[in-house]
Amino acid sequence: MPRYIAALDQGTTSSRCMIFNHGGEVVAHHQLEHQQIYPQAGWVEHDALEIWDRARDVVRSAMEKAGLIAADIAAVGVTNQRETTLVWDKKTGQPYANAIVWQDTRTDKICNQLAQNGGQDRFRAQTGLPLATYFSGPKIKWLFDNVSGLRDAAERGDALFGTMDSWIIWKLTGGPGAGAVHVTDVTNASRTLLMNLQTLDWDEEILAELDIPRSMLPRIRPSSDPKFYGLTRADGPFGGEIPVCGALGDQQAATVGQTCFAVGEAKNTYGTGCFLLLNTGTDIVHSQHGLLTTLCYQFGKQKPVYALEGSIAIAGALVQWLRDRMRLINTAADVENLAKMVDDNGGMYFVPAFSGLFAPYWRSEARGLVIGMTRFITRGHFARAALEAVAYQTREVVDAMAADSGVELKALKVDGGMTANELLMQIQADVLGVPVIRPKVAESTALGAAYAAGLAVGYWKNPEDLRKNWGVDKTWQPSADDTLRTRNYRMWKKAVSRTFDWLE
Ligand SMILES: Nc1ncnc2c1ncn2[C@@H]1O[C@H](COP(=O)(O)OP(=O)(O)O)[C@@H](O)[C@H]1O
Numbered sequence: 025m026p027r028y029i030a031a032l033d034q035g036t037t038s039s040r041c042m043i044f045n046h047g048g049e050v051v052a053h054h055q056l057e058h059q060q061i062y063p064q065a066g067w068v069e070h071d072a073l074e075i076w077d078r079a080r081d082v083v084r085s086a087m088e089k090a091g092l093i094a095a096d097i098a099a100v101g102v103t104n105q106r107e108t109t110l111v112w113d114k115k116t117g118q119p120y121a122n123a124i125v126w127q128d129t130r131t132d133k134i135c136n137q138l139a140q141n142g143g144q145d146r147f148r149a150q151t152g153l154p155l156a157t158y159f160s161g162p163k164i165k166w167l168f169d170n171v172s173g174l175r176d177a178a179e180r181g182d183a184l185f186g187t188m189d190s191w192i193i194w195k196l197t198g199g200p201g202a203g204a205v206h207v208t209d210v211t212n213a214s215r216t217l218l219m220n221l222q223t224l225d226w227d228e229e230i231l232a233e234l235d236i237p238r239s240m241l242p243r244i245r246p247s248s249d250p251k252f253y254g255l256t257r258a259d260g261p262f263g264g265e266i267p268v269c270g271a272l273g274d275q276q277a278a279t280v281g282q283t284c285f286a287v288g289e290a291k292n293t294y295g296t297g298c299f300l301l302l303n304t305g306t307d308i309v310h311s312q313h314g315l316l317t318t319l320c321y322q323f324g325k326q327k328p329v330y331a332l333e334g335s336i337a338i339a340g341a342l343v344q345w346l347r348d349r350m351r352l353i354n355t356a357a358d359v360e361n362l363a364k365m366v367d368d369n370g371g372m373y374f375v376p377a378f379s380g381l382f383a384p385y386w387r388s389e390a391r392g393l394v395i396g397m398t399r400f401i402t403r404g405h406f407a408r409a410a411l412e413a414v415a416y417q418t419r420e421v422v423d424a425m426a427a428d429s430g431v432e433l434k435a436l437k438v439d440g441g442m443t444a445n446e447l448l449m450q451i452q453a454d455v456l457g458v459p460v461i462r463p464k465v466a467e468s469t470a471l472g473a474a475y476a477a478g479l480a481v482g483y484w485k486n487p488e489d490l491r492k493n494w495g496v497d498k499t500w501q502p503s504a505d506d507t508l509r510t511r512n513y514r515m516w517k518k519a520v521s522r523t524f525d526w527l528e
């Protein structure tokens with residue numbers, strides 16, 4: 025058996041390749057950012073060809089850094105930003121348009137029209153999701169309505185739809201005309217608003233309602249597949265044929281990477297957005313409090329495991345915005361020192377409803393606000409309020425989770441790029457009133473994809489084998505002062521309520 029497993033993590037901000045050993049340790053890593061494209065207020069796009077270039081480069085660089093060849097890699101796992109929607113020409117490999125990113129709100133009208141008959145929860149029983157701009161189905165419909173010739177191409181069988189997992193796997197295994205595989209896994213499919221949670225197949229009724237031909241959709245496969253999705257191309261970035269046999273949406277991958285295999289285990293990932301997933305086992309639990317029901321993972325022929333999810337659209341993206349658009353900081357890490365210049369938020373709250381509000385509100389007409397401003401406010405308060413916004417949004421999701429599942433969190437397992445921010449981690453523990461635990465490998469997303477691929481080829485035997493790799497790096501205990509927990513949280517909720525109904 026070759027010595028390592030490779031994971032390709034195609035995130036909202038960047039793509040990275042990580043190579044892991046049997047102990048779940050990173051032996052090589054390379055990461056590259058790609059461009060964020062904002063053509064209009066509320067729109068966010070990615071150039072899928074640029075993403076593929078970055079993906080190829082990070083694989084090559086990671087392999088080179090560790091001096092590896094394809095024969096050293098037992099299997100490849102792919103994980104990705106979810107929902108981001110791409111349609112491309114299967115003959116040429118050219119996208120018909122830029123990918124529409126999950127944060128993009130252009131499908132607001134489509135969602136409202138669909139909701140006129142049956143309300144926002146019209147497809148919730150089948151899909152576990154509310155009608156919202158977040159998900160892929162309405163984005164495909166928007167492309168059909170706005171890209172000339174696309175519907176004809178789809179009906180001829182020339183146009184393929186995929187989220188980033190499908191695109192990357194299609195490119196890795198062949199690209200145009202070379203027998204590439206067009207697949208997705210159950211977790212990614214569960215974010216399209218087109219997959220039925222019970223049957224794990226595309227839902228005919230919803231496809232008919234959105235007028236989406238089944239022929240353009242990828243085949244839905246388990247997250248860890250001993251039959252392999254396909255083999256990497258010999259002349260591709262890995263430089264040889266390796267089974268591609270693991271795929272998970274990035275948040276589900278982080279849940280696997282954190283080894284949340286038991287019912288009631290949860291993790292929160294702080295990246296561009298912030299996503300808390302609670303394993304609910306093989307039962308489908310429908311939320312009464314604004315959470316999503318989603319696939320957590322499916323290993324081979326085993327029964328699928330489901331999760332409740334609290335999705336927050338803007339977390340690290342707020343720090344990026346302070347850096348790139350407001351030029352308040354030079355690097356994302358600078359936000360911590362700037363926030364440390366003040367003792368508290370000075371009465372200021374920052375609700376980053378840049379893409380409307382996701383869980384638990386699902387209000388696409390909300391927009392961001394800063395409130396509580398006085399002449400006392402400094403740049404430091406902006407930084408502090410931005411970090412608090414991430415912690416308060418998480419608290420709202422944790423409260424909804426407890427109301428839905430009856431599970432009271434005893435501690436929160438965290439991961440993702442923002443967990444490097446120690447002040448944020450302390451604020452989070454204070455706001456929740458429970459310890460916050462960061463594992464040794466904070467790159468849980470890539471690790472989860474590696475686990476899925478490694479399980480498929482027998483590199484790891486079973487989930488219990490993986491638990492041994494999990495260990496604590498650092499724990500933050502909540503402070504005794506409950507000001508943040510009670511009074512300020514109440515003020516936060518008041519601030520949130522002021523964002524509602526902003527768009528007309
Ligand atoms: N030290 C830090 N403090 C605050 N935010 C940070 C810090 N380091 C990274 N970030 C934010 O975390 C995000 C990157 O995390 P990552 O897990 O790589 O995200 P993604 O998978 O969404 O691309 C960026 O939005 C960045 O602004």
Ligand SMILES: O=P(O)(O)OC[C@H](O)CO
Pocket residue numbers: 034035036037104105106107126273274275295296297298
């Ligand atoms: O790229 P991330 O880590 O912000 O994750 C994005 C989510 O998958 C969107 O649902």
